[in-house]
Amino acid sequence: MAGKPAPFPTRDEVLRFVRESPGKTGMREIARAFNVRGNDRAALKDLVRSLEAEGAIDARRTRPRPAGTLPSVTVLEVDGLDPDGALTARPTRWEEDDPPPPIALDPAPRGVPEPGEGDRVLARLRPAPDGGYLARPMRVLDAGPRRVVGVFRATGSGGGVIEPAERRARRSLAVPAEETAGARTGELVVGETEPGSRLGPAEARVVERLGDADSPGAIGLAAIHAHGLPLRFSDAALAEAEQAAAPGLEGRADLRALPLVTIDGADARDFDDAVWAEPDPAPGNEGGWRAVVAIADVAHFVRPGGALDRAAQERGNSAYFPDRVVPMLPEALSADLCSLKPNEDRACLAAHLRIDAEGELLDWRFERALMRSAARLTYGEVQAAAERDGEGLAAPVRASIAALYGVYAALKAARERRGALDLELPEREITLADDGTVARIGFARRHDSHRLIEELMIAANVAAASALEAKRAPCMYRVHDRPDTAKLDVLREFLRSRGIALPRSGALRPNTFNRFLALLENPRDVGIASLMILRAQAQAAYSPRNIGHYGLGLVRYAHFTSPIRRYADLLVHRALIDAYGLGPGGAGRAEPEALERIGTHISSTERRAQAAERDAGDRYCAAYLADRVDAEFSGRIAGVTRFGIFVALDETGAEGLVPGATLGAARPRFDARRHSLAVDGRVLRLGDPVTVTLREADPVAGCLVFSLSAVNGEAWHSVEDRATRRRGRPRQRR
Numbered sequence: 001m002a003g004k005p006a007p008f009p010t011r012d013e014v015l016r017f018v019r020e021s022p023g024k025t026g027m028r029e030i031a032r033a034f035n036v037r038g039n040d041r042a043a044l045k046d047l048v049r050s051l052e053a054e055g056a057i058d059a060r061r062t063r064p065r066p067a068g069t070l071p072s073v074t075v076l077e078v079d080g081l082d083p084d085g086a087l088t089a090r091p092t093r094w095e096e097d098d099p100p101p102p103i104a105l106d107p108a109p110r111g112v113p114e115p116g117e118g119d120r121v122l123a124r125l126r127p128a129p130d131g132g133y134l135a136r137p138m139r140v141l142d143a144g145p146r147r148v149v150g151v152f153r154a155t156g157s158g159g160g161v162i163e164p165a166e167r168r169a170r171r172s173l174a175v176p177a178e179e180t181a182g183a184r185t186g187e188l189v190v191g192e193t194e195p196g197s198r199l200g201p202a203e204a205r206v207v208e209r210l211g212d213a214d215s216p217g218a219i220g221l222a223a224i225h226a227h228g229l230p231l232r233f234s235d236a237a238l239a240e241a242e243q244a245a246a247p248g249l250e251g252r253a254d255l256r257a258l259p260l261v262t263i264d265g266a267d268a269r270d271f272d273d274a275v276w277a278e279p280d281p282a283p284g285n286e287g288g289w290r291a292v293v294a295i296a297d298v299a300h301f302v303r304p305g306g307a308l309d310r311a312a313q314e315r316g317n318s319a320y321f322p323d324r325v326v327p328m329l330p331e332a333l334s335a336d337l338c339s340l341k342p343n344e345d346r347a348c349l350a351a352h353l354r355i356d357a358e359g360e361l362l363d364w365r366f367e368r369a370l371m372r373s374a375a376r377l378t379y380g381e382v383q384a385a386a387e388r389d390g391e392g393l394a395a396p397v398r399a400s401i402a403a404l405y406g407v408y409a410a411l412k413a414a415r416e417r418r419g420a421l422d423l424e425l426p427e428r429e430i431t432l433a434d435d436g437t438v439a440r441i442g443f444a445r446r447h448d449s450h451r452l453i454e455e456l457m458i459a460a461n462v463a464a465a466s467a468l469e470a471k472r473a474p475c476m477y478r479v480h481d482r483p484d485t486a487k488l489d490v491l492r493e494f495l496r497s498r499g500i501a502l503p504r505s506g507a508l509r510p511n512t513f514n515r516f517l518a519l520l521e522n523p524r525d526v527g528i529a530s531l532m533i534l535r536a537q538a539q540a541a542y543s544p545r546n547i548g549h550y551g552l553g554l555v556r557y558a559h560f561t562s563p564i565r566r567y568a569d570l571l572v573h574r575a576l577i578d579a580y581g582l583g584p585g586g587a588g589r590a591e592p593e594a595l596e597r598i599g600t601h602i603s604s605t606e607r608r609a610q611a612a613e614r615d616a617g618d619r620y621c622a623a624y625l626a627d628r629v630d631a632e633f634s635g636r637i638a639g640v641t642r643f644g645i646f647v648a649l650d651e652t653g654a655e656g657l658v659p660g661a662t663l664g665a666a667r668p669r670f671d672a673r674r675h676s677l678a679v680d681g682r683v684l685r686l687g688d689p690v691t692v693t694l695r696e697a698d699p700v701a702g703c704l705v706f707s708l709s710a711v712n713g714e715a716w717h718s719v720e721d722r723a724t725r726r727r728g729r730p731r732q733r734r
Contacts, residue, residue, distance in 0.1 A: 009034040010596055018057055068487055070125055078119045089135060102132035102642055113140050131642045131672035146193045149225045151213045151700055152183040162191045162204055165222050165700045179205035188213040190225050213700055216436025220321040223616035227608055229319055229326050236307035241330035244301045246337055247347050251583050253369040259396035260294050261375045262340050263382050263453050269325050271340045272296040272564040274373050275456055277403035287357030289407045293460040294371050296338040297347035298563035299573040299585035316605025318565035321616045322430040334564050342373045349573055351460045359414030364463035368582050383447040404452055411455040418553040419511025423530045428653045430620050438624040441652040457561045464560035464572050473579035474595060476571045478559050480549040481538035490675045491532040494687055510553055528687040541603040542568045544595035567602050618702035621654035626697040637688045640677050642670035645684055647692050647706055656704025662718045688712055
């Protein structure tokens, strides 16, 4: 008797199968692997053809492209000029963590219009001799109006120009007099490009004025608008939020007597998780613990299909900047009803966890409850109290904090046993003065209190995923694939230069990286190697298809602990409510295809928010260093490209470019495999300690330009930039 056909495979499942298959893989092998029969074979053929058309797999062998590479034919966006005046481009589709490889455009062949900045082109790619790609345009595609953020400058004609704030943009945009919207010189504006003659200057119209470009608030706004983050909620969503009311005790457990506390950073803007612990009194778990992780019950207020739900799903997550938050939910919820403020009744979804002395999760239980936070504590306060035996805390809170540290010790031991990836990367901390200017930039201190909360949240997330799996309920997993071995070549070369051999074959478990980090004696080397390991990792994502979490060494994992700021967590809450009959606010049985689409979307919005946050951080760094031009700084080479080196400063973590044209008399030779740059007989490598001089700092674009003064303690003679000699002014490049 014939077996029952399996569910039709998704795009990601086909890609994963092709990637992991040892030999040649074609339609027959894919159909057999997924038990695709009959009419479904035609649909499978269409799926494979679409993957081939995207360049995700090789049409001749149905093999995936190596990570970090581009297909031979793809769509590009022309994004500016290189230091020698040639057009450059970037792929319109790029899902890697690392920046895309550099692409230089060849002149268009006869019969193909010459593309201009901002155009999308279909191009044929070939590897460039010194790394990156050379692209030959095949067709200029229609590219509708494009939004650009920049500084407006009035001209004598009554119109003006927009000087783009985006680092990739090179040309100013002309603004006709009737399209300025009243903008004044020096204002930050949002422009929309207008189609025009390819021979004349590109034109735009002002669609929004954001205020003085020199004002402190302009930095965050520029990053927000450059990345298309939505700032305004619909009237319907705001009305829903304003009409929301806190629930009573009916249908909920009463946890108000439990001394739950929130523990966050001093500048935290929302409080959506509270914790409590005690030694487990149950027999059979000697040395074990009971813990409660209580999370704001956002699902009570945000119901599926409503205006709030549509807004939250569109945004996908909150984005955090030094001067503001772009929240996933309106402030009436995120800063009030769903914020676990001290001494106020709040609705929550509570995870009751039992953990043994070895840090293993024994069992769990979820319930809807009413809680009252006993205190709003900061990481620093908790750490200080722990070091003074709870001094300054009320007795119930003091006992819970001591137990929480016991839970942490057990969970930490379990983490080490399973070999989770352990990267201690410094986190940049930007502190603003009262007037919004940058007071200082440094690195945040990490305490055990930070790790305590992280491990408890991970335990609750594992419990949520396990609970849904036990009920065979749909779950939006947080998945993390193993790294592509090709992306580890840079790390391999770096470790080899330190006398350490990273194996080329065999499964590299997360703990393998931990062992090699422990072999490095220089703390700076550990930092550079940790960054390389991070860059080599696959990108974590949201998916209803569970492949586990490689970095954490977990078989199943889902985000449960932050539904105020992550739509994925709200979906997990709804699934738990449905699976365990916890009352209204669930979502019903979601279709797998719908969850696939939502997972792809919220993974994309997460990347968008992260890019905007990094962009804003770079702009704040440029503003902070703008009055230190010509000063010298120590740093490390954090990136090597064919057009120069990127240097990260030790003092602030700020990153800027040393243009290749300033490095020596001859054109630098780039070695893509070793990520090194040979200049005048000397070689610059990733991780080398350097001294640089700041030459330019542009806060609007977030650009820093350096010249090289010394490498590995030896003086380096920089030369004048060829672009400077040719045009009489420096060219900013990032």
